[in-house]
Amino acid sequence: MVESWSQVNNSHFDAPVLYPHPFPHIGSLFDYRSAMTSGSEIPLRVTRDQNLAEDWALVLVTQGLTPSLRVSQEGIILSVPEEESERAVAGLSAYEKENPPQVKEQESGSDDAPSLLAGVVVAGLLLVSHFVSVGWNHAMPWFERGSADAGRILSGELWRTVTALTLHADLAHVLSNAVAAGIFASALSGMVGAGVAFALLVLAGAGGNLVNAFFHAPAHVSVGASTAIFGAVGMLGALGMVRRRRAPARRRGAWIPIAAALALLAMLGTGGGRVDVFAHLFGFLLGGILGVLAAFVTPEPPAPRVQWACGSATLALLIYCWILALR
Structure with missing residues (x-):
């Protein structure tokens, strides 16, 4: 599967999303919440691929962190408490060195x-x-x-x-x-x-x-x-x-x-x-x-x-x- 994601600007949620399709509302292992993030949480990434978002969250959970997934118009936003943000970024980076994500260019129907x-x-x-x-x-x-x-x-x-x-x-x-x-x-x-x-x-x-x-x-x-x-x-x-x-x-x-x-x-x-x-x-x-x-x-x-x-x-x-x- 080709997977796409983008970094989230900590000041807003208007990050570019490479998947043009709407997020499918299906069952999940994680609790999806509203699009608004509490002040103590830092948004890290956004994607429209549910499997990819849950992979990120599961990686962080196995490292003892407490991520949350939130649905917005831009896609699924991965957030962590502010005090966990540095560890979360480092953990995801290490994971992706071993499992490099494949980025899909936004070309209509090309794949x-x-x-x-x-x-x-x-x-x-x-x-x-x-x-x-x-x-x-x-x-x-x-x-x-x-x-x-x-x-x-x-x-x-x-x-x-x-x-x-x-x-x-x-x-x-x-x-x-x-x-x-x-x-x-x-x-x-x-x-x-x-x-x-x-x-x-x-x-x-x-x-x-x-x-x-x-x-x-x-x-x-x-x-x-x-x-x-x-x-x-x-x-x-x-x-x-x-x-x-x-x-x-x-x-x-x-x-x-x-x-x-x-x-x-x-x-x-x-x-x-x-x-x-x-x-x-x-x-x-x-x-x-x-x-x-x-x-x-x-x-x-x-x-x-x-x-x-x-x-x-x-x-x-x-x-x-x-x-x-x-x-």
Whole structure:
């Protein structure tokens, strides 16, 4: 996550804030008070990032100080009693030498645009592949050759684990998956980069389909990108957990991302009818494993050339798998 903050002038609260978004009023470990500071307290910093503000406060609490967080129009103001101000400044400086904050420049949409575009591209690929498979050439046996047929996968047709991700039973099926894929692919892209996110999505989906084939009877057949989508959910939870564990001030809440991911799996990944619950589960589990690996291998999103390489290789893999399927 990119974090921004600014110093507070002790005489007023009109300090510049680098986050343009309004402060989200959600639950907190700390007691948020009114914007006015008592005369005996010194305002130190202001931010619109709640996690960052609570990190500061937790650092000071662990040093035996008594910080307070107050909400104002400028953001969340960190204050301490006047007699603690020197120790607080020194403590925060020492903490930030070990955990340097990443300052985000105020450029409208400059960081969010690539992630949003990645989600749009993934959703678009699903829609295009659906309309090609159901309406472009009825002579091509798309579903016969590309579905995740458990028996055929186990007999060696491994390309089906990939091609099945691009096939959907009907318009409602592909629309729901395209929306979900766009959302989760965007979120994952924001954490690891667009190309790496695309590669991880396909890898989690294909891996989930392979494990699902071992679990089911040979006659089991499935299609759809939901295995990859729940892989993304698992990756987001795992990445969030590992990254919080690495930040000393956030370790207390390290379980929150994985709990949220499990809740999404329970709410969206189960159901009756034709829902392949085990494909969702295996995609989620594979995604969790890949998320942990990605968190350790790439603590920060890799360079653009790596993103392009991963994205291009993944697209080439999709095309190659369909060539194998239709030959």
